[in-house]
Amino acid sequence: MDDKKLHDIHSHSYGIYILVWLALVALTGLTAAVAGINFGKLSIVVAILIAVVKSYLVLTEFMHLKSEQRTFKVFIFVALFFILVSLTLLFSDYSYYGR
């Protein structure tokens, strides 16, 4: 494995990070704004969705997941898969009345 790959220097400009930050702040504003709107049962979905988008930006850009080896992306998938499936199984108990 040659030296360059081992040290894996990501070179970005300052600019792209500032743009990402602006998007994050905008999304924060959005999430605060829509909090007042009553989507009923969907409210939590909207809030989580926006949070997911923000996290995605932090993960891929700030944390450089975009330019990392594929292995790391598989790792994230494994962790998230476990969380989602466990949550679903947990709710297979709690979503029933009388529980």
Next chain:
Amino acid sequence: MSDNSLAVSHNGYEVSYLDYEGKHKGLMGWLLSTDHKRIGILYLITVISFFAVGVTLGLLIRLELMTPEGTLVGPQAYNEFFTLHGIIMIFLVVIPVIPAAFGNFFLPIMLGAKDVAFPRLNLLSWYLYVIGGALLLLAVVLPGGAPDTGWTFYVPYSVRTGTNMIFTLSALFIVGFSSILTGINFLATIHRMRAPGMGWFKMPLFAWSLYATSWIQVIVTPIVGITLLMVVIERLFHVGIFDPTLGGDPLLFEHMFWMYSHPAVYIIIVPSMGVISEIIPVFSQRTIFGYKFIAYSSIGIALFGSLVWAHHMFSTGISDTSEFIFSLLTFLVAIPSAIKVFNWTATLYKGSIKLEPPLLYALAFIFLFSIGGLTGIVQGALSVDIYLTKTYFIVGHIHYVVFGGTGFGLFAALHYWLPKMFGRMYNKKIAKVAFWILFTGFNILYFPFFILGWMGMPRRSYHYLPQFQFYHVVATVGSWILAAGLLIMLTNLLVSFIKGKKIEENNIWGGETLEWKVSTPPTVENFEVIPKIVDGPYEYKQNEVPVLEEEVK
């Protein structure tokens, strides 16, 4: 151990890791060592010490249960006995032992590496284990008394009991991080430090088992960590998370607890299965049958095993839908384990069997684990489990899979690898005698548990109805035979360190994995030059598959 008069050498390629004197000398050279081999031995010593405590507690429990009423101690002490027995055996013995002792020692060597990915983190994880263990011992001796909730710490009793729960739970939180750090280390080691030419499917199966185990360790251990921490916070601040009087749900504790503790049993068994996968090919001198199936089955067990936790809660009142789903998933998780058993058996078939002590223990593993596993399926059936849960049937199942499984896997590993680790051979005749005593005692002790459970004997019960006494007495006698076998086995191994015949050859048993190519005992650096791997780890002369490369001796 070795003759220290020759010991002063700083050359990592020439001197054994036992004799090496680096920056620190003597005892500090061990306590501050970042050499994975020394850390593996530190773990082995501390784990075996806790095992001795756990066995003693087990023997005391068996003594107490000889009569239906009180025999030795009162009910409070009895509750503390079985609680500590469970905590020590599960968290301080069977979860860490094979990964932290043998994984640490042999994973880098098997992969052709000089150490694990993060050697200092490795040492830290041992210190965390020791600190956690010490905190637990403190919990026992301080006023307030040893924990008495059972190793499952169910609320509300774990919040209300006056015993030293905060010390106990903090101890386990710390030990949990020891486990997580070991997992992180192994994952990075396996991903990044395999020798050139060692693709994923040329890795020994022990490495595959450690890989699957490490994923479970990293992902689920934090869940029990936070859950136990919440019990501590409940005790201190009464936030109400699990308290029904404040709106909490005690069953949520059980969900969160078992979300870790079920996958934990796969942390317990999978590395032991890895040991068996190493031993069977060597002592039948045949390549392993279905390498890829065994490798994938380890991953399969890790995956499915993380999704079955509520089968510990079938009688608690969870929804019918979830009970159905969890029961179904429980049946599915048996499949990958069964695949391994079939593959091991197929490997033995028409092999050149050498009935050495490691193989004896490996064969016992297959027999005992099969019994344990099959009784697990029985318990997975909803209707049957409603009757069997919280009875001795479960206790029988647990001990067949954990003791018969991981325990015997540990003994197999000791007899297989200790000669390589210390360069001394134990007395094989005595080892075999010890084995038979152990095996006999084991079955006399634990088989009656299935009968007792079927008859309705509840677990964790200080008193019992007189009709159960006969089987309890049988079991207790079995425990004495088991203990005798253990004592002989361990003494034989210990004596071998002092009086055992010195071993000069690298390949003691005729194995084909890399640890049998390095010196006995290994040098500090393991390899003077990192090997370049050409073919797989189980290429034996008796294969049907022709060997393509000349074997380099």
Next chain:
Amino acid sequence: MSIKEEIIPDVHRDDIRSRMGIWLFLFSELLLFGGLFFMYSVYRFTHQQDFSIASKEMNTFLGTLNTVILLTSSLTMVLSLVALQRGKKGLSVFFQIVTILFGLTFMVNKVIEWSHEFKVGNYPGSAILSSRPPGQILYFGLYYCMVGLHGLHVLVGMTVIGFMTVFTIRNKITQDNYIKLEAAGLYWHLVDIIWIFLFPLFYLIT
């Protein structure tokens, strides 16, 4: 196993290996909070009204401000890395210190929030809290535990970055070897991501 005798160079430094280690550690931290998020999900589902009512008492302004502060601190953290990659040691140190200061501001806001809550009697075990409906008791219980645990991680993060600042000044972290700073950054970004979820779940329940 056949082997060939060939001299293969030892790899002492492997940045990918180091990053892999820190990412795996971040997963364990994610699952640590994950357990609490599971508990939150269950209780919010079973006490939807109460959670909504209790959430109205939160200081949405401070919560939003803190979110922006943490997001900005993530920006300054990654900028400190870019600066170092470009050989601008002084600028990198500056950004690291600014990150720590943002963290400090976050914690100060938190102290303000919590002091207010304690003053009005909204703390675990208080008579006022215990007399509320169970769902609201759970809401505040989870609030203190989750936000508290997060705050602990902010403090740890600030300390770690502080060490990185010293290392950068002393040239232990350089333009050619900045894996430690990257690792600290990754930890800090995780702390940010957790807050990204905590914020709407506690402050913005409709």
